[in-house]
Amino acid sequence: MNILLLGSGGREHALAWKLAQSPLCTRLFIAPGNAGTTQCGTNVSIQPTDFNALGAFCLKEEIGMLVVGPEEPLVKGIADFFYDEASLRSILLIGPSRAGAMLEGSKAVAKAFMKRNDIPTAAYRVFDNHSFEEGLPYLQQHTLPVVLKADGLAAGKGVLICTSRDEALAEFTSMIRENKFGEAAKKVVVEEHLQGLELSVFVLTDGRNYVVLPEAKDYKRIGEGDTGLNTGGMGAVSPVPFADKVFMDKVEQRIVMPTIKGLAAEKIRYTGIVFIGLIKVGEDPYVIEYNCRLGDPETEVVLPRLQNDLVELFEMAATHRLEHAKIQADPRTACTVMTVSGGYPEQFQKGFPIQGLEEPLPSGSLLFHAATRQEGGKIVTTGGRVLTATSFGSSVAEAAANAKKALEKISFQEMYFRKDIGFEFA
Ligand code: AMP
Numbered sequence: 001m002n003i004l005l006l007g008s009g010g011r012e013h014a015l016a017w018k019l020a021q022s023p024l025c026t027r028l029f030i031a032p033g034n035a036g037t038t039q040c041g042t043n044v045s046i047q048p049t050d051f052n053a054l055g056a057f058c059l060k061e062e063i064g065m066l067v068v069g070p071e072e073p074l075v076k077g078i079a080d081f082f083y084d085e086a087s088l089r090s091i092l093l094i095g096p097s098r099a100g101a102m103l104e105g106s107k108a109v110a111k112a113f114m115k116r117n118d119i120p121t122a123a124y125r126v127f128d129n130h131s132f133e134e135g136l137p138y139l140q141q142h143t144l145p146v147v148l149k150a151d152g153l154a155a156g157k158g159v160l161i162c163t164s165r166d167e168a169l170a171e172f173t174s175m176i177r178e179n180k181f182g183e184a185a186k187k188v189v190v191e192e193h194l195q196g197l198e199l200s201v202f203v204l205t206d207g208r209n210y211v212v213l214p215e216a217k218d219y220k221r222i223g224e225g226d227t228g229l230n231t232g233g234m235g236a237v238s239p240v241p242f243a244d245k246v247f248m249d250k251v252e253q254r255i256v257m258p259t260i261k262g263l264a265a266e267k268i269r270y271t272g273i274v275f276i277g278l279i280k281v282g283e284d285p286y287v288i289e290y291n292c293r294l295g296d297p298e299t300e301v302v303l304p305r306l307q308n309d310l311v312e313l314f315e316m317a318a319t320h321r322l323e324h325a326k327i328q329a330d331p332r333t334a335c336t337v338m339t340v341s342g343g344y345p346e347q348f349q350k351g352f353p354i355q356g357l358e359e360p361l362p363s364g365s366l367l368f369h370a371a372t373r374q375e376g377g378k379i380v381t382t383g384g385r386v387l388t389a390t391s392f393g394s395s396v397a398e399a400a401a402n403a404k405k406a407l408e409k410i411s412f413q414e415m416y417f418r419k420d421i422g423f424e425f426a
């Protein structure tokens with residue numbers, strides 16, 4: 001089967017690496033891909049939101065499976081576009097319909113879905129321009145800290161944790177009245193702050209049945225010790241020591257099952273990944289967010305641990321046969337450490353050549369490109385998160401040490417990475 005994968009980050013390089021290993025994969029194309037994905041297949045210069053061009057490409061290259069990496073095409077309705085077009089409908093598409101993707105595309109939609117389906121999450125209210133005046137007294141009496149979330153997609157930047165009432169009122173005002181996050185913040189979810197360790201859980205569903213992939217924890221802050229600004233993700237580990245069987249059983253019973261049941265009951269077409277971002281409060285899991293795709297950089301530790309054939313799993317999902325699937329995971333710990341451009345997540349420069357890519361990696365380590373491009377004879381940086389090294393170990397500390405060792409030969413101007421990924425489990 002020929003496969004087309006959409007996206008260009010570290011998640012997509014890891015997906016391309018895993019898909020290409022399957023005997024079921026004949027040709028793999030990545031649109032648009034990066035310098036790393038060319039090791040696994042053929043890059044195609046089409047943007048993931050150019051549905052017409054993607055449809056034409058799929059017909060020309062006889063694509064049998066379309067795997068959607070990032071959220072944007074899903075929220076814009078790529079699955080509906082392919083479903084509605086008779087000549088494209090038979091392509092196995094990994095990614096939910098637009099209605100399903102709204103679990104990520106609108107925090108208000110996600111919260112209402114959780115409420116209807118009795119899924120544990122932080123208490124909340126939604127405000128917009130019309131209810132702005134009611135929001136002010138609501139914030140005045142809210143416990144601190146209070147969490148403000150822009151409703152729509154905001155590339156991970158739409159969440160504010162306010163520790164004072166003045167800050168909360170000022171941010172609330174600038175989100176709703178001054179369009180701080182643009183369209184995304186026309187509605188604001190105000191929610192209770194939950195204190196605890198976070199966990200990313202990835203569920204692959206065919207709309208009725210599901211399997212839970214290895215869990216992961218990512219490290220979102222730029223600075224060591226989880227300090228400084230939020231980023232797309234600076235590293236990840238899998239498995240996560242506190243996610244033991246007792247806890248994961250609660251996650252499955254209280255969150256995963258009602259989520260999948262709710263999607264089916266509400267007739268939302270959902271083939272693909274439900275990424276549940278949750279937080280452990282005391283001994284209990286609460287949902288912080290849903291995403292409609294795999295996480296980045298979580299994918300860079302989840303897929304190296306996954307021993308199943310990913311094309312086979314995706315095929316079972318797209319043909320509604322997931323009840324026959326059983327997940328096999330490498331019991332060792334995987335850790336990934338992301339290198340970023342100096343200045344990220346604020347202003348940074350790009351276009352710097354990357355040295356050391358031709359050096360052999362320590363055995364068992366993997367290097368996934370996230371923002372790179374081939375330029376003449378060189379590979380150069382093209383974004384904030386540049387590349388990530390994934391390594392294994394018998395503990396989090398050993399896996400993290402191996403990932404840092406794998407980065408020893410890699411360098412580019414102003415390269416930065418956190419040296420403490422996995423620190424709380426060391
Ligand atoms: P989100 O974009 O919803 O993933 O939120 C980004 C980050 O904000 C999360 O990973 C959490 O660290 C934090 N966060 C979001 N909601 C809450 C909450 N209710 N309580 C505590 N932290 C939160």
Ligand code: GLY
Nearest residue numbers: 218233295296297
């Ligand atoms: N690492 C979090 C995300 O992909 O949204």
